[in-house]
Amino acid sequence: MTGHRKTRLLLYDYLRGTAGADDERAVGEHLASCAGCAAEAESLRAFLRVAPDGSKKPSASLDDAYWSRFADEVAGRIGEEAVAAPGLFERLLGLLGLDRISRKSGGVSTGISGGFSAGFPSLVPRFSPAFAALAVAVIVFFFVLPRTMERDDTETMVSEPETATEVVTEVPADSATAFDQRLYDYFKRSKALLVGVSNMDPAEGRAIDLETERRVSRALLREARYLRTGPIDPRSYRLLSDLDQIMIGLANSDAGHAQPAVDIIRDGIGEKNLLFKLRIQETAEYRTPIVQASFKQ
Amino acid sequence: MPAPDERDLIERAKEGSDGAFRSLVERHMRGAYDIAYHFVGCHDDAQDVAQEAFVRAHRGLSSFRGDAEFGTWLYRIVTNLSMNRIRQKKSRARFEVRSDELPPGLLGTDVSAAAQPDLTGHIETALHELPTLQRAVVMLRHLNGLSTREVGAILNCSEGTVKTHLYRGLKKMRKLLDFIETENQ
Numbered sequence: 001m002t003g004h005r006k007t008r009l010l011l012y013d014y015l016r017g018t019a020g021a022d023d024e025r026a027v028g029e030h031l032a033s034c035a036g037c038a039a040e041a042e043s044l045r046a047f048l049r050v051a052p053d054g055s056k057k058p059s060a061s062l063d064d065a066y067w068s069r070f071a072d073e074v075a076g077r078i079g080e081e082a083v084a085a086p087g088l089f090e091r092l093l094g095l096l097g098l099d100r101i102s103r104k105s106g107g108v109s110t111g112i113s114g115g116f117s118a119g120f121p122s123l124v125p126r127f128s129p130a131f132a133a134l135a136v137a138v139i140v141f142f143f144v145l146p147r148t149m150e151r152d153d154t155e156t157m158v159s160e161p162e163t164a165t166e167v168v169t170e171v172p173a174d175s176a177t178a179f180d181q182r183l184y185d186y187f188k189r190s191k192a193l194l195v196g197v198s199n200m201d202p203a204e205g206r207a208i209d210l211e212t213e214r215r216v217s218r219a220l221l222r223e224a225r226y227l228r229t230g231p232i233d234p235r236s237y238r239l240l241s242d243l244d245q246i247m248i249g250l251a252n253s254d255a256g257h258a259q260p261a262v263d264i265i266r267d268g269i270g271e272k273n274l275l276f277k278l279r280i281q282e283t284a285e286y287r288t289p290i291v292q293a294s295f296k297q
Numbered sequence: 298m299p300a301p302d303e304r305d306l307i308e309r310a311k312e313g314s315d316g317a318f319r320s321l322v323e324r325h326m327r328g329a330y331d332i333a334y335h336f337v338g339c340h341d342d343a344q345d346v347a348q349e350a351f352v353r354a355h356r357g358l359s360s361f362r363g364d365a366e367f368g369t370w371l372y373r374i375v376t377n378l379s380m381n382r383i384r385q386k387k388s389r390a391r392f393e394v395r396s397d398e399l400p401p402g403l404l405g406t407d408v409s410a411a412a413q414p415d416l417t418g419h420i421e422t423a424l425h426e427l428p429t430l431q432r433a434v435v436m437l438r439h440l441n442g443l444s445t446r447e448v449g450a451i452l453n454c455s456e457g458t459v460k461t462h463l464y465r466g467l468k469k470m471r472k473l474l475d476f477i478e479t480e481n482q
Contacts (some may be wrong), residue, residue, distance in 0.1 A: 009460040009461060009464050010413065010460070012438075012439075012460070012463055012464065014426070015314050018444075021311060043471060044467060044471070047467065047474075050422075051420050051470075052417055052420065053439055053442070055442075057327070058330065058331050058335070058340075059326075059327035059328075059331050059334075062330075067326060067327070068324070070322075070326055070347075070348070071322050071326060072320055073348055074319075074326075074348050074351045074352065075315065075322075077321060077348055077352045078318075078352055079356050081352060081356070192305050243363075253386075276423070276426055276473055280419055280422055291389055
Protein backbone atom coordinates (compact mmCIF):
# COMPACT_ATOMS: atom_id res chain seq x y z
CA MET A 1 0.00 0.00 0.00
CA THR A 2 1.12 3.58 -0.63
CA GLY A 3 2.67 5.38 2.37
CA HIS A 4 1.39 8.58 3.96
CA ARG A 5 3.98 10.81 2.36
CA LYS A 6 3.50 9.53 -1.15
CA THR A 7 -0.26 9.67 -0.75
CA ARG A 8 -0.17 13.31 0.31
CA LEU A 9 2.06 14.26 -2.60
CA LEU A 10 -0.42 12.61 -4.95
CA LEU A 11 -3.51 14.16 -3.37
CA TYR A 12 -3.62 17.16 -5.66
CA ASP A 13 -3.63 15.05 -8.83
CA TYR A 14 -6.01 12.57 -7.23
CA LEU A 15 -8.55 15.28 -6.39
CA ARG A 16 -8.19 16.99 -9.76
CA GLY A 17 -8.53 13.72 -11.61
CA THR A 18 -5.09 14.00 -13.21
CA ALA A 19 -3.44 11.08 -11.41
CA GLY A 20 -2.65 7.97 -13.43
CA ALA A 21 -4.86 4.88 -12.97
CA ASP A 22 -2.36 3.12 -10.68
CA ASP A 23 -1.82 6.18 -8.51
CA GLU A 24 -5.52 6.81 -8.28
CA ARG A 25 -6.21 3.30 -7.09
CA ALA A 26 -3.34 3.34 -4.59
CA VAL A 27 -4.39 6.69 -3.13
CA GLY A 28 -8.03 5.58 -2.95
CA GLU A 29 -7.04 2.44 -1.01
CA HIS A 30 -4.86 4.42 1.36
CA LEU A 31 -7.54 7.02 2.07
CA ALA A 32 -10.04 4.30 2.86
CA SER A 33 -7.83 3.01 5.65
CA CYS A 34 -6.10 6.16 6.95
CA ALA A 35 -8.17 8.77 8.80
CA GLY A 36 -5.33 11.34 8.90
CA CYS A 37 -4.76 11.34 5.15
CA ALA A 38 -8.51 11.25 4.52
CA ALA A 39 -8.93 14.39 6.64
CA GLU A 40 -6.05 16.01 4.75
CA ALA A 41 -7.72 15.10 1.46
CA GLU A 42 -11.01 16.59 2.63
CA SER A 43 -9.32 19.81 3.70
CA LEU A 44 -7.56 20.11 0.34
CA ARG A 45 -10.78 19.31 -1.52
CA ALA A 46 -12.59 22.11 0.35
CA PHE A 47 -9.77 24.53 -0.43
CA LEU A 48 -9.65 23.64 -4.12
CA ARG A 49 -13.39 24.14 -4.34
CA VAL A 50 -13.05 27.83 -3.45
CA ALA A 51 -9.53 28.60 -4.71
CA PRO A 52 -9.39 30.18 -8.17
CA ASP A 53 -7.77 27.88 -10.72
CA GLY A 54 -6.50 28.13 -14.26
CA SER A 55 -9.96 28.22 -15.79
CA LYS A 56 -9.96 32.02 -15.70
CA LYS A 57 -7.12 33.31 -17.88
CA PRO A 58 -6.12 36.95 -17.40
CA SER A 59 -5.35 37.14 -21.13
CA ALA A 60 -8.98 36.33 -21.97
CA SER A 61 -10.08 39.77 -20.80
CA LEU A 62 -7.97 41.47 -23.49
CA ASP A 63 -9.30 41.88 -27.02
CA ASP A 64 -7.73 40.99 -30.37
CA ALA A 65 -6.69 44.59 -31.04
CA TYR A 66 -4.64 44.51 -27.84
CA TRP A 67 -2.88 41.29 -28.89
CA SER A 68 -2.12 42.65 -32.30
CA ARG A 69 -0.56 45.71 -30.63
CA PHE A 70 1.31 43.43 -28.26
CA ALA A 71 3.00 41.60 -31.15
CA ASP A 72 3.80 44.95 -32.83
CA GLU A 73 5.37 46.25 -29.63
CA VAL A 74 7.53 43.14 -29.28
CA ALA A 75 8.71 43.66 -32.86
CA GLY A 76 9.39 47.32 -32.01
CA ARG A 77 11.42 46.41 -28.94
CA ILE A 78 13.44 43.90 -30.91
CA GLY A 79 14.00 46.54 -33.59
CA GLU A 80 15.16 49.07 -31.00
CA GLU A 81 17.57 46.55 -29.59
CA ALA A 82 19.01 45.96 -33.01
CA VAL A 83 20.10 49.60 -33.15
CA ALA A 84 23.39 49.77 -31.32
CA ALA A 85 22.99 51.26 -27.85
CA PRO A 86 24.90 54.54 -27.49
CA GLY A 87 27.95 54.58 -25.24
CA LEU A 88 28.37 56.76 -22.17
CA PHE A 89 30.30 59.42 -24.07
CA GLU A 90 27.65 59.60 -26.76
CA ARG A 91 24.87 59.86 -24.17
CA LEU A 92 26.80 62.73 -22.61
CA LEU A 93 26.96 64.41 -25.99
CA GLY A 94 23.25 63.87 -26.36
CA LEU A 95 22.65 65.55 -22.99
CA LEU A 96 24.71 68.54 -24.07
CA GLY A 97 23.06 68.69 -27.46
CA LEU A 98 26.47 68.33 -29.11
CA ASP A 99 25.46 65.21 -30.94
CA ARG A 100 23.42 67.33 -33.31
CA ILE A 101 26.32 69.74 -33.85
CA SER A 102 28.66 66.86 -34.44
CA ARG A 103 26.26 65.31 -36.93
CA LYS A 104 26.01 68.58 -38.82
CA SER A 105 29.73 69.12 -38.91
CA GLY A 106 30.31 65.61 -40.07
CA GLY A 107 27.45 65.66 -42.53
CA VAL A 108 26.21 62.34 -41.25
CA SER A 109 22.54 61.74 -40.69
CA THR A 110 22.41 58.09 -39.73
CA GLY A 111 22.02 58.45 -36.00
CA ILE A 112 23.97 59.14 -32.87
CA SER A 113 26.76 56.65 -33.33
CA GLY A 114 27.33 57.65 -36.92
CA GLY A 115 27.34 61.31 -35.91
CA PHE A 116 29.77 60.67 -33.14
CA SER A 117 32.29 58.76 -35.17
CA ALA A 118 32.18 61.15 -38.10
CA GLY A 119 31.79 64.53 -36.43
CA PHE A 120 33.25 64.37 -32.96
CA PRO A 121 36.96 64.07 -33.76
CA SER A 122 36.88 67.47 -35.44
CA LEU A 123 35.04 68.98 -32.48
CA VAL A 124 37.16 67.70 -29.60
CA PRO A 125 40.40 69.60 -30.14
CA ARG A 126 38.60 72.96 -30.20
CA PHE A 127 36.28 72.42 -27.24
CA SER A 128 38.05 69.94 -24.99
CA PRO A 129 38.60 72.18 -21.86
CA ALA A 130 35.07 73.60 -22.00
CA PHE A 131 33.70 70.17 -22.75
CA ALA A 132 35.49 68.60 -19.78
CA ALA A 133 34.09 71.29 -17.46
CA LEU A 134 30.62 70.75 -18.85
CA ALA A 135 30.90 67.00 -18.47
CA VAL A 136 31.92 67.34 -14.82
CA ALA A 137 29.00 69.74 -14.22
CA VAL A 138 26.57 67.32 -15.85
CA ILE A 139 27.83 64.35 -13.82
CA VAL A 140 27.56 66.33 -10.57
CA PHE A 141 24.10 67.61 -11.48
CA PHE A 142 22.59 64.35 -12.68
CA PHE A 143 24.34 61.74 -10.56
CA VAL A 144 25.82 63.20 -7.37
CA LEU A 145 23.14 65.74 -6.40
CA PRO A 146 20.15 63.40 -6.70
CA ARG A 147 21.87 60.84 -4.43
CA THR A 148 22.52 63.50 -1.81
CA MET A 149 18.89 64.51 -2.04
CA GLU A 150 17.77 60.89 -1.69
CA ARG A 151 19.77 60.63 1.53
CA ASP A 152 18.02 63.73 2.83
CA ASP A 153 14.66 62.16 2.02
CA THR A 154 15.55 59.01 3.92
CA GLU A 155 16.54 61.02 6.95
CA THR A 156 13.20 62.76 6.85
CA MET A 157 11.49 59.41 6.52
CA VAL A 158 13.16 57.98 9.60
CA SER A 159 12.15 60.90 11.74
CA GLU A 160 8.62 60.91 10.30
CA PRO A 161 6.96 58.81 13.03
CA GLU A 162 7.38 61.77 15.38
CA THR A 163 4.25 63.20 13.83
CA ALA A 164 2.29 60.04 14.64
CA THR A 165 0.63 61.46 17.70
CA GLU A 166 -0.52 64.54 15.83
CA VAL A 167 -1.97 62.51 12.99
CA VAL A 168 -3.93 60.09 15.13
CA THR A 169 -5.50 62.79 17.26
CA GLU A 170 -6.44 65.15 14.47
CA VAL A 171 -9.04 63.01 12.71
CA PRO A 172 -12.57 63.85 13.86
CA ALA A 173 -14.49 60.85 15.18
CA ASP A 174 -17.97 62.12 14.61
CA SER A 175 -18.83 59.89 11.65
CA ALA A 176 -18.51 56.26 10.56
CA THR A 177 -16.31 57.30 7.62
CA ALA A 178 -13.93 59.21 9.86
CA PHE A 179 -13.76 56.22 12.19
CA ASP A 180 -13.06 53.84 9.29
CA GLN A 181 -10.34 56.16 8.07
CA ARG A 182 -8.84 56.31 11.53
CA LEU A 183 -8.93 52.53 11.86
CA TYR A 184 -7.37 52.19 8.43
CA ASP A 185 -4.60 54.65 9.37
CA TYR A 186 -3.98 52.70 12.54
CA PHE A 187 -3.50 49.43 10.64
CA LYS A 188 -1.34 51.07 8.04
CA ARG A 189 0.94 52.62 10.62
CA SER A 190 1.08 49.36 12.57
CA LYS A 191 2.08 47.52 9.43
CA ALA A 192 4.84 50.03 8.66
CA LEU A 193 6.17 49.63 12.18
CA LEU A 194 6.03 45.82 12.14
CA VAL A 195 7.65 45.53 8.74
CA GLY A 196 10.36 47.91 9.93
CA VAL A 197 11.04 45.77 13.01
CA SER A 198 10.93 42.56 10.97
CA ASN A 199 13.44 43.94 8.51
CA MET A 200 15.90 45.18 11.12
CA ASP A 201 19.24 43.73 10.27
CA PRO A 202 21.88 45.48 12.39
CA ALA A 203 25.54 44.86 11.82
CA GLU A 204 27.16 42.44 14.25
CA GLY A 205 27.80 44.07 17.61
CA ARG A 206 26.08 47.31 16.66
CA ALA A 207 23.51 48.63 19.11
CA ILE A 208 19.93 49.12 17.96
CA ASP A 209 18.15 52.32 18.79
CA LEU A 210 14.47 51.55 19.28
CA GLU A 211 13.54 54.97 20.61
CA THR A 212 11.43 55.89 17.56
CA GLU A 213 9.72 52.50 17.55
CA ARG A 214 8.93 52.84 21.28
CA ARG A 215 7.42 56.27 20.75
CA VAL A 216 5.31 55.16 17.78
CA SER A 217 4.11 52.01 19.53
CA ARG A 218 2.96 54.09 22.53
CA ALA A 219 1.03 56.40 20.19
CA LEU A 220 -0.53 53.35 18.52
CA LEU A 221 -1.50 51.86 21.88
CA ARG A 222 -3.32 55.08 22.75
CA GLU A 223 -5.02 55.05 19.37
CA ALA A 224 -6.06 51.39 19.79
CA ARG A 225 -7.59 52.21 23.17
CA TYR A 226 -9.76 54.83 21.46
CA LEU A 227 -10.64 52.61 18.47
CA ARG A 228 -11.88 49.85 20.76
CA THR A 229 -14.64 52.16 21.94
CA GLY A 230 -15.94 52.73 18.41
CA PRO A 231 -18.13 50.69 16.01
CA ILE A 232 -15.49 48.10 15.21
CA ASP A 233 -16.02 44.75 13.50
CA PRO A 234 -14.99 41.51 15.29
CA ARG A 235 -12.02 40.76 13.05
CA SER A 236 -10.54 44.22 13.47
CA TYR A 237 -11.12 43.97 17.21
CA ARG A 238 -9.17 40.72 17.43
CA LEU A 239 -6.40 42.16 15.31
CA LEU A 240 -6.23 45.19 17.59
CA SER A 241 -5.78 42.88 20.58
CA ASP A 242 -3.02 40.90 18.84
CA LEU A 243 -1.27 44.10 17.82
CA ASP A 244 -1.57 45.45 21.35
CA GLN A 245 0.55 42.61 22.67
CA ILE A 246 3.30 43.42 20.20
CA MET A 247 3.03 47.17 20.79
CA ILE A 248 3.23 46.68 24.57
CA GLY A 249 6.36 44.56 24.10
CA LEU A 250 7.86 47.21 21.88
CA ALA A 251 6.86 50.14 24.09
CA ASN A 252 8.44 48.45 27.11
CA SER A 253 11.57 47.20 25.34
CA ASP A 254 14.66 47.88 27.35
CA ALA A 255 17.01 50.36 25.68
CA GLY A 256 19.99 48.30 26.82
CA HIS A 257 18.69 45.00 25.48
CA ALA A 258 17.19 46.00 22.17
CA GLN A 259 18.39 42.99 20.17
CA PRO A 260 16.67 40.33 22.34
CA ALA A 261 13.55 42.51 22.37
CA VAL A 262 13.56 42.68 18.57
CA ASP A 263 13.95 38.90 18.34
CA ILE A 264 11.04 38.30 20.71
CA ILE A 265 8.87 40.80 18.85
CA ARG A 266 9.75 39.25 15.51
CA ASP A 267 8.78 35.83 16.85
CA GLY A 268 5.49 37.28 18.06
CA ILE A 269 4.79 38.85 14.68
CA GLY A 270 5.51 35.55 12.93
CA GLU A 271 3.63 33.38 15.40
CA LYS A 272 0.45 35.39 15.06
CA ASN A 273 0.83 35.89 11.31
CA LEU A 274 0.31 39.58 11.96
CA LEU A 275 1.74 40.92 8.71
CA PHE A 276 -0.47 38.62 6.72
CA LYS A 277 -3.55 39.60 8.73
CA LEU A 278 -2.71 43.26 8.28
CA ARG A 279 -2.40 42.82 4.54
CA ILE A 280 -5.77 41.07 4.49
CA GLN A 281 -7.23 43.90 6.51
CA GLU A 282 -5.65 46.45 4.21
CA THR A 283 -7.08 44.89 1.05
CA ALA A 284 -10.45 44.57 2.75
CA GLU A 285 -10.35 48.26 3.59
CA TYR A 286 -9.43 49.16 0.03
CA ARG A 287 -12.09 46.92 -1.31
CA THR A 288 -15.33 47.84 0.31
CA PRO A 289 -15.95 50.59 2.76
CA ILE A 290 -19.65 50.02 2.03
CA VAL A 291 -19.60 46.30 2.77
CA GLN A 292 -17.63 46.98 5.90
CA ALA A 293 -20.17 49.53 7.04
CA SER A 294 -23.02 47.08 6.50
CA PHE A 295 -21.06 44.37 8.30
CA LYS A 296 -20.99 46.55 11.39
CA GLN A 297 -24.73 47.08 11.51
CA MET B 298 10.78 18.69 -28.69
CA PRO B 299 8.78 21.32 -30.64
CA ALA B 300 5.97 20.26 -32.98
CA PRO B 301 7.06 20.01 -36.65
CA ASP B 302 5.43 23.26 -37.78
CA GLU B 303 6.85 25.08 -34.77
CA ARG B 304 10.28 23.64 -35.44
CA ASP B 305 10.05 25.08 -38.92
CA LEU B 306 9.12 28.50 -37.53
CA ILE B 307 12.03 28.36 -35.11
CA GLU B 308 14.48 27.45 -37.86
CA ARG B 309 13.23 30.29 -40.05
CA ALA B 310 13.34 32.72 -37.13
CA LYS B 311 16.92 31.65 -36.45
CA GLU B 312 17.72 32.50 -40.06
CA GLY B 313 16.36 36.00 -39.46
CA SER B 314 12.75 35.78 -40.59
CA ASP B 315 10.77 38.43 -38.71
CA GLY B 316 7.50 36.90 -39.88
CA ALA B 317 8.39 33.51 -38.42
CA PHE B 318 9.30 35.03 -35.07
CA ARG B 319 6.10 37.03 -35.07
CA SER B 320 4.17 33.79 -35.57
CA LEU B 321 5.92 32.35 -32.53
CA VAL B 322 5.02 35.48 -30.56
CA GLU B 323 1.39 35.20 -31.61
CA ARG B 324 1.27 31.53 -30.59
CA HIS B 325 2.68 32.05 -27.12
CA MET B 326 1.92 35.64 -26.12
CA ARG B 327 -1.25 34.81 -24.21
CA GLY B 328 0.38 31.99 -22.28
CA ALA B 329 3.41 34.16 -21.49
CA TYR B 330 1.15 37.00 -20.34
CA ASP B 331 -0.95 34.68 -18.14
CA ILE B 332 2.10 33.29 -16.37
CA ALA B 333 3.58 36.76 -15.87
CA TYR B 334 0.26 38.10 -14.62
CA HIS B 335 -0.13 35.37 -12.02
CA PHE B 336 3.31 36.19 -10.71
CA VAL B 337 3.38 39.98 -10.74
CA GLY B 338 -0.32 40.60 -10.24
CA CYS B 339 -0.84 43.65 -12.42
CA HIS B 340 -1.39 44.25 -16.11
CA ASP B 341 1.41 46.75 -16.75
CA ASP B 342 4.12 44.61 -15.20
CA ALA B 343 2.75 41.43 -16.81
CA GLN B 344 2.80 43.06 -20.24
CA ASP B 345 6.30 44.38 -19.75
CA VAL B 346 7.63 41.05 -18.47
CA ALA B 347 5.98 39.06 -21.28
CA GLN B 348 7.31 41.41 -23.97
CA GLU B 349 10.77 41.44 -22.45
CA ALA B 350 10.71 37.63 -22.42
CA PHE B 351 10.11 37.59 -26.17
CA VAL B 352 12.92 40.09 -26.73
CA ARG B 353 15.26 37.85 -24.74
CA ALA B 354 14.02 34.76 -26.51
CA HIS B 355 14.78 36.46 -29.83
CA ARG B 356 18.22 37.40 -28.58
CA GLY B 357 18.95 33.86 -27.40
CA LEU B 358 17.22 31.98 -30.18
CA SER B 359 20.50 30.75 -31.63
CA SER B 360 21.21 28.94 -28.34
CA PHE B 361 17.81 27.18 -28.36
CA ARG B 362 18.69 23.59 -29.20
CA GLY B 363 15.15 22.29 -29.45
CA ASP B 364 15.47 19.65 -26.71
CA ALA B 365 12.38 21.09 -25.03
CA GLU B 366 9.24 22.76 -26.33
CA PHE B 367 9.71 26.36 -27.38
CA GLY B 368 6.86 27.25 -24.99
CA THR B 369 8.63 25.61 -22.03
CA TRP B 370 11.84 27.45 -22.85
CA LEU B 371 9.96 30.75 -23.19
CA TYR B 372 7.98 30.21 -19.99
CA ARG B 373 11.19 29.62 -18.11
CA ILE B 374 12.35 33.06 -19.26
CA VAL B 375 9.00 34.55 -18.25
CA THR B 376 9.18 32.88 -14.83
CA ASN B 377 12.72 34.10 -14.18
CA LEU B 378 11.89 37.64 -15.26
CA SER B 379 8.74 37.62 -13.14
CA MET B 380 10.56 36.43 -10.06
CA ASN B 381 13.23 39.10 -10.60
CA ARG B 382 10.50 41.71 -10.90
CA ILE B 383 8.95 40.58 -7.61
CA ARG B 384 12.34 40.61 -5.91
CA GLN B 385 12.97 44.17 -7.13
CA LYS B 386 9.61 45.26 -5.78
CA LYS B 387 10.25 43.60 -2.44
CA SER B 388 13.71 45.06 -2.24
CA ARG B 389 12.38 48.55 -2.93
CA ALA B 390 9.69 48.03 -0.32
CA ARG B 391 12.30 46.93 2.20
CA PHE B 392 14.02 50.28 2.01
CA GLU B 393 10.81 52.21 2.11
CA VAL B 394 9.18 50.56 5.09
CA ARG B 395 10.03 53.40 7.41
CA SER B 396 7.83 55.65 5.34
CA ASP B 397 4.17 55.83 6.22
CA GLU B 398 3.05 55.00 2.69
CA LEU B 399 3.53 51.30 2.11
CA PRO B 400 2.29 50.45 -1.36
CA PRO B 401 -0.80 48.23 -1.37
CA GLY B 402 0.80 46.08 -4.09
CA LEU B 403 3.84 45.39 -1.92
CA LEU B 404 3.99 41.71 -2.78
CA GLY B 405 2.75 41.91 -6.32
CA THR B 406 -0.94 42.03 -5.57
CA ASP B 407 -2.47 44.86 -7.50
CA VAL B 408 -5.10 47.10 -5.97
CA SER B 409 -7.40 46.01 -8.78
CA ALA B 410 -7.34 42.52 -7.23
CA ALA B 411 -9.07 44.14 -4.31
CA ALA B 412 -12.14 44.55 -6.45
CA GLN B 413 -12.63 40.78 -6.44
CA PRO B 414 -14.78 39.00 -3.89
CA ASP B 415 -13.33 38.68 -0.41
CA LEU B 416 -12.10 35.11 -0.39
CA THR B 417 -10.37 35.31 -3.77
CA GLY B 418 -8.48 38.37 -2.58
CA HIS B 419 -7.43 36.57 0.61
CA ILE B 420 -6.28 33.54 -1.35
CA GLU B 421 -4.19 35.77 -3.61
CA THR B 422 -2.67 37.45 -0.60
CA ALA B 423 -1.88 34.06 0.94
CA LEU B 424 -0.31 32.94 -2.34
CA HIS B 425 2.04 35.91 -2.26
CA GLU B 426 3.13 34.92 1.25
CA LEU B 427 4.67 31.65 0.03
CA PRO B 428 8.41 31.23 -0.49
CA THR B 429 9.42 31.93 -4.09
CA LEU B 430 9.73 28.37 -5.37
CA GLN B 431 6.53 27.15 -3.70
CA ARG B 432 4.68 30.12 -5.12
CA ALA B 433 6.11 29.48 -8.57
CA VAL B 434 4.97 25.85 -8.45
CA VAL B 435 1.47 26.70 -7.20
CA MET B 436 1.09 29.38 -9.85
CA LEU B 437 2.36 27.34 -12.77
CA ARG B 438 0.68 24.08 -11.78
CA HIS B 439 -2.59 25.29 -10.29
CA LEU B 440 -3.27 28.71 -11.80
CA ASN B 441 -1.72 28.14 -15.20
CA GLY B 442 -2.77 24.52 -15.40
CA LEU B 443 0.61 23.25 -16.61
CA SER B 444 1.49 19.60 -16.04
CA THR B 445 3.93 18.46 -13.35
CA ARG B 446 6.42 17.59 -16.10
CA GLU B 447 6.14 21.03 -17.71
CA VAL B 448 6.52 22.82 -14.39
CA GLY B 449 9.59 20.70 -13.62
CA ALA B 450 11.07 21.61 -17.01
CA ILE B 451 10.39 25.32 -16.50
CA LEU B 452 11.79 25.44 -12.98
CA ASN B 453 14.56 23.00 -13.77
CA CYS B 454 13.65 20.53 -11.04
CA SER B 455 12.31 16.98 -10.80
CA GLU B 456 8.63 16.05 -10.86
CA GLY B 457 8.95 14.84 -7.26
CA THR B 458 10.18 18.29 -6.21
CA VAL B 459 7.26 19.91 -8.00
CA LYS B 460 4.79 17.65 -6.16
CA THR B 461 6.45 18.35 -2.82
CA HIS B 462 6.39 22.12 -3.32
CA LEU B 463 2.81 21.99 -4.52
CA TYR B 464 1.70 20.02 -1.48
CA ARG B 465 3.60 22.25 0.97
CA GLY B 466 2.50 25.46 -0.74
CA LEU B 467 -1.18 24.55 -0.71
CA LYS B 468 -0.94 23.37 2.89
CA LYS B 469 0.68 26.62 3.97
CA MET B 470 -1.98 28.64 2.18
CA ARG B 471 -4.71 26.69 3.96
CA LYS B 472 -2.98 27.33 7.28
CA LEU B 473 -2.70 31.04 6.56
CA LEU B 474 -6.38 31.22 5.71
CA ASP B 475 -7.44 29.19 8.74
CA PHE B 476 -8.28 32.23 10.81
CA ILE B 477 -10.78 33.45 8.22
CA GLU B 478 -12.48 30.05 8.18
CA THR B 479 -12.60 30.05 11.99
CA GLU B 480 -14.25 33.44 11.95
CA ASN B 481 -16.89 32.31 9.48
CA GLN B 482 -17.88 29.32 11.57
